[in-house]
Amino acid sequence: MRDLLTVLVLALSSGAIYALAASGLVVTYTTSGIFNFAHGAIAMFAAFMYWQLRSGDAWHLPAPVALLLVLGVFAPALGYAIDRLIMRRLHDASPITRIVVPIGLLVALIQLASVIWPPDRVNATLHLFFEKPKGSASNASATTLSIGGVHLTYHQVIVFVVALVVALALRLFLYRTRTGIAMRAVVDNRDLAALNGADADRVSSMSWALGSMLAALAGILIAPILALDQVQLTLLVINAYAVAMVGKLRSLPLTVVGALILGLAIESTKKYGNHLPHAFNWITVDTVPVLMLFIVLLVVPQDRESLIGAARDRTRVPMPTVAHAVLAGAGLVAAAVIVPSFVHGNALGSVGYGLALAIVALSLVPLIGFAGQISLAQLGFAGVGAVVMFKVGADGNPLALLAVIVVCAAVGALVALPVLRLRGLYLALATMAFALFLEKAVFTRFDKFKDGDGAIGRIRLPGLSLRSDRANLVVMAFVFAVIGVGVAELRRGPFGRRLQAMKDSPAACTTLGLDLTRTKLQIFALSSAIAGLGGALLGGWRGKAGPEQFSLLQGALPGLPLVLLAVVGGITAVAGALLGGLLLALMPLVGDAVPTIRNLMTVAPGLAGISLARNPSGAVAQMSDNVRALLFRRRRDDDSGADGEEPPDDLRARLVPELVGVGGPASAAELRALDDELGLSWGRCDGDPADQ
Amino acid sequence: MTPIEAAPVLELRDVRAAYGRIEVLHGISLQVPAGKVVALLGPNGAGKTTALKVATGQHPATAGHVHVGGRHVNGCRPDALARLGVCTIPEGRGIFRNLTVRENLRMATYGGTSESVVLDRAFHRFPRLGDRRNQLAGTLSGGEQQMLAVARGLAVDPALLLIDELSMGLAPLIVAELYELVAAIAAEGVSVLVVEQFARTVLGVADLAVVMQHGNVVASGVPSDLQAELSAAYFGASA
Ligand SMILES: Nc1ncnc2c1ncn2[C@@H]1O[C@H](COP(=O)(O)OP(=O)(O)O)[C@@H](O)[C@H]1O
Ligand SMILES: [Mg+2]
Numbered sequence: 001m002r003d004l005l006t007v008l009v010l011a012l013s014s015g016a017i018y019a020l021a022a023s024g025l026v027v028t029y030t031t032s033g034i035f036n037f038a039h040g041a042i043a044m045f046a047a048f049m050y051w052q053l054r055s056g057d058a059w060h061l062p063a064p065v066a067l068l069l070v071l072g073v074f075a076p077a078l079g080y081a082i083d084r085l086i087m088r089r090l091h092d093a094s095p096i097t098r099i100v101v102p103i104g105l106l107v108a109l110i111q112l113a114s115v116i117w118p119p120d121r122v123n124a125t126l127h128l129f130f131e132k133p134k135g136s137a138s139n140a141s142a143t144t145l146s147i148g149g150v151h152l153t154y155h156q157v158i159v160f161v162v163a164l165v166v167a168l169a170l171r172l173f174l175y176r177t178r179t180g181i182a183m184r185a186v187v188d189n190r191d192l193a194a195l196n197g198a199d200a201d202r203v204s205s206m207s208w209a210l211g212s213m214l215a216a217l218a219g220i221l222i223a224p225i226l227a228l229d230q231v232q233l234t235l236l237v238i239n240a241y242a243v244a245m246v247g248k249l250r251s252l253p254l255t256v257v258g259a260l261i262l263g264l265a266i267e268s269t270k271k272y273g274n275h276l277p278h279a280f281n282w283i284t285v286d287t288v289p290v291l292m293l294f295i296v297l298l299v300v301p302q303d304r305e306s307l308i309g310a311a312r313d314r315t316r317v318p319m320p321t322v323a324h325a326v327l328a329g330a331g332l333v334a335a336a337v338i339v340p341s342f343v344h345g346n347a348l349g350s351v352g353y354g355l356a357l358a359i360v361a362l363s364l365v366p367l368i369g370f371a372g373q374i375s376l377a378q379l380g381f382a383g384v385g386a387v388v389m390f391k392v393g394a395d396g397n398p399l400a401l402l403a404v405i406v407v408c409a410a411v412g413a414l415v416a417l418p419v420l421r422l423r424g425l426y427l428a429l430a431t432m433a434f435a436l437f438l439e440k441a442v443f444t445r446f447d448k449f450k451d452g453d454g455a456i457g458r459i460r461l462p463g464l465s466l467r468s469d470r471a472n473l474v475v476m477a478f479v480f481a482v483i484g485v486g487v488a489e490l491r492r493g494p495f496g497r498r499l500q501a502m503k504d505s506p507a508a509c510t511t512l513g514l515d516l517t518r519t520k521l522q523i524f525a526l527s528s529a530i531a532g533l534g535g536a537l538l539g540g541w542r543g544k545a546g547p548e549q550f551s552l553l554q555g556a557l558p559g560l561p562l563v564l565l566a567v568v569g570g571i572t573a574v575a576g577a578l579l580g581g582l583l584l585a586l587m588p589l590v591g592d593a594v595p596t597i598r599n600l601m602t603v604a605p606g607l608a609g610i611s612l613a614r615n616p617s618g619a620v621a622q623m624s625d626n627v628r629a630l631l632f633r634r635r636r637d638d639d640s641g642a643d644g645e646e647p648p649d650d651l652r653a654r655l656v657p658e659l660v661g662v663g664g665p666a667s668a669a670e671l672r673a674l675d676d677e678l679g680l681s682w683g684r685c686d687g688d689p690a691d692q
Numbered sequence: 693m694t695p696i697e698a699a700p701v702l703e704l705r706d707v708r709a710a711y712g713r714i715e716v717l718h719g720i721s722l723q724v725p726a727g728k729v730v731a732l733l734g735p736n737g738a739g740k741t742t743a744l745k746v747a748t749g750q751h752p753a754t755a756g757h758v759h760v761g762g763r764h765v766n767g768c769r770p771d772a773l774a775r776l777g778v779c780t781i782p783e784g785r786g787i788f789r790n791l792t793v794r795e796n797l798r799m800a801t802y803g804g805t806s807e808s809v810v811l812d813r814a815f816h817r818f819p820r821l822g823d824r825r826n827q828l829a830g831t832l833s834g835g836e837q838q839m840l841a842v843a844r845g846l847a848v849d850p851a852l853l854l855i856d857e858l859s860m861g862l863a864p865l866i867v868a869e870l871y872e873l874v875a876a877i878a879a880e881g882v883s884v885l886v887v888e889q890f891a892r893t894v895l896g897v898a899d900l901a902v903v904m905q906h907g908n909v910v911a912s913g914v915p916s917d918l919q920a921e922l923s924a925a926y927f928g929a930s931a
Pocket of ligand 2: 740741742783857
């Protein structure tokens with residue numbers, strides 16, 4: 001009985017933290033329509049900022065001043081800047097861009113924080129509020145109080161009270177003040193809000209400032225309880241995703257309910273977890289939030305507004321000819337033969353690592369690029385591949401690759417099965433939950449592998465030595481090339497057209513009688529098989545592997561940045577995947593070579609992700625467009641036609657239909673940006689000076 | 693055309709507009725004289741909505757001039773124009789579906805009218821909305837939703853009221869009722885531009901009519917004189 005009471009009281013207080021963290025998420029989502037993946041990172045950054053201002057090891061300001069500066073100045077300014085510089089561009093962006101750009105921000109903030117406060121040099125810790133400084137003679141009752149026999153720290157009480165006040169104040173603000181109503185109106189119908197006279201841009205900046213303030217508050221209150229650590233703190237707030245999802249990201253009261261459920265689940269797992277039967281030992285404090293997120297996503301109906309309101313994906317899907325694709329593949333293999341002659345040691349290690357990651361990134365091309373299905377779990381699937389290889393193919397038996405393909409395809413389909421009806425953000429979150437689950441409950445079950453020491457041999461063929469670096473690199477290049485050609489071919493065939501149809505209009509597919517269930521299962525299976533192959537080869541290249549190589553955020557080359565860079569490279573193109581994988585592995589190398597830009601290189605993946613807000617089609621598409629535009633300009637000069645002449649018909653036919661999205665109204669600024677990007681802005685008559 | 697005494701409240705002069713590289717308005721001119729109701733007519737795709745969007749600042753003109761109340765407003769933002777007294781009821785349902793009736797009306801107060809006045813006027817005219825003031829607007833019937841949209845035009849007492857296809861998807865009886873209301877608003881001295889596909893809908897209300905086709909103004913004048921041009925526009929004979 002006493003135990004139960006303790007659990008209840010503790011659940012209330014940890015639930016309060018989650019409620020606080022999640023309410024900020026709800027505010028930015030309801031008012032901007034963008035799910036702020038970076039919410040946790042903002043919380044983390046603000047907590048570090050508070051440490052910087054407050055700590056005796058740093059600037060040592062009094063607590064009220066430090067609080068005021070962080071909550072009243074820094075956090076709102078950060079939120080405002082994020083909206084002005086980044087999120088504002090996302091109003092009519094494709095669903096993928098709307099998800100990837102905030103993830104870019106998350107990664108950038110984590111990296112930036114570890115550049116400013118390097119974990120190996122700055123030993124940052126925050127104390128509980130009203131905790132007596134260490135060493136002073138104080139009895140426990142000075143910092144704790146007892147409620148019904150349960151001891152609580154003042155900090156826990158403060159958290160609870162703050163959460164309560166914030167919840168009530170938010171409710172009043174959003175439903176009783178005109179600014180609050182305008183925030184909700186802007187999400188509902190931005191154009192109409194403007195026609196009513198509300199300055200939609202200002203309203204959404206304010207909501208980001210508010211959301212960022214709430215994140216900061218949560219961060220400062222959580223950090224003393226947990227640890228002031230870049231990744232851990234960010235991940236903890238990710239737990240709030242599950243909580244916010246209970247209220248479908250919209251309802252604050254339901255969010256509070258969700259927070260209490262999570263608090264209860266976590267506290268009772270803490271208390272009774274080791275009494276669970278052996279078969280359930282994967283239910284731990286670490287996995288409970290992830291499981292809850294997964295379950296909530298499955299149970300809660302999807303927010304239809306968010307799906308219908310989303311703009312069509314206008315990214316172009318390049319269609320290289322077979323000859324081009326094969327030629328490019330052969331080029332890659334040739335490069336793999338040559339490169340080891342010039343590149344050695346660490347650098348060569350990174351090149352191989354990058355190539356293996358490129359194969360994992362390649363698995364995203366059919367999934368995200370063609371089918372429009374977002375998955376953040378690809379590196380997790382790669383980890384499954386590595387585990388299979390570790391278990392059955394540690395000696396490099398090529399047949400083990402078959403097992404990798406079969407197991408990963410099965411796991412992929414198995415994951416796809418429950419999430420079949422999920423799309424967009426919901427799918428992204430579900431796959432993210434799955435990746436975290438793999439990381440916390442699956443990869444840790446294999447001895448040696450869990451310590452990062454799972455030996456994996458390189459592929460060998462009977463009578464053929466493929467174990468040298470060069471041979472192994474060629475093997476990976478060959479695998480990439482073959483899959484790459486296959487993927488490009490796939491896009492041309494009937495299956496590719498089905499994928500495209502699924503991406504363009506799932507509703508239309510259903511009315512036409514296309515069976516999306518099968519298509520979706522197939523594409524998930526295919527994609528995770530590719531990722532698994534990449535993981536197995538990655539393990540072989542390194543010689544050993546562990547959870548470190550296949551985690552979402554932790555480790556040197558984690559999963560979220562990989563997705564980012566693949567999308568930055570150009571998620572619809574095979575070459576984009578190659579670029580993405582290599583970039584991720586090689587950027588730290590550049591930083592090592594040129595120390596002055598090392599910090600920049602650390603933050604680069606995140607910044608690159610953010611840059612997608614400007615150019616959603618990715619680097620490869622951008623480059624080929626620029627080349628095309630250049631060729632076109634030259635041709636036009638040759639034609640000696642008058643300036644402002646229409647482009648020749650064949651070129652227009654290729655460019656224009658992709659340019660003007662037929663799905664929804666395109667803003668003038670957007671169309672202009674596209675025209676500029678394509679070098680088609682000549683001869684335009686600018687009638688709108690305010691828009692410049 | 694009827695002679696115009698004062699400066700027109702809205703004037704488009706040789707306005708061109710494009711979506712990307714595709715021009716959809718090829719230099720149109722039209723005027724809404726003070727205190728008059730002008731109907732902008734034309735078949736689907738003629739460019740009526742685009743013309744309205746140019747007038748409200750939602751879409752840039754690539755050439756030509758837009759004047760509101762004698763002022764040159766090319767490049768003005770839509771929210772700035774709205775606060776100056778241009779009230780626009782856009783195509784489709786011009787309401788916030790996830791806000792209650794009352795919150796919808798509260799959004800109308802950005803023009804400067806106080807909340808109590810807005811609510812009074814709206815609920816006086818539409819007692820039915822008053823009964824449902826705390827209901828989500830998205831759960832109202834189609835007719836009630838459009839009533840709510842029109843109530844905004846009525847409540848804020850604008851200088852210029854722009855309405856795009858009020859009749860879309862509504863029963864004729866409700867449309868007639870709504871247009872009676874527009875006439876009442878106009879009777880209070882508000883200048884109105886109504887966009888419709890079919891002349892019949894607005895014949896009783898409009899003082900003047902402008903017919904558009906393929907992004908050009910093909911006729912303008914008193915509605916009853918325009919039957920010939922209208923049928924030409926709809927049935928494809930070149931005007
Ligand atoms: N967002 C858009 N992008 C591209 N073309 C558009 C867009 N909106 C309208 N158009 C085109 O502009 C022309 C005029 O459309 P619109 O002004 O909506 O006509 P109306 O309101 O008279 O039916 C049509 O040919 C239409 O296809
Ligand atoms: Mg229209």
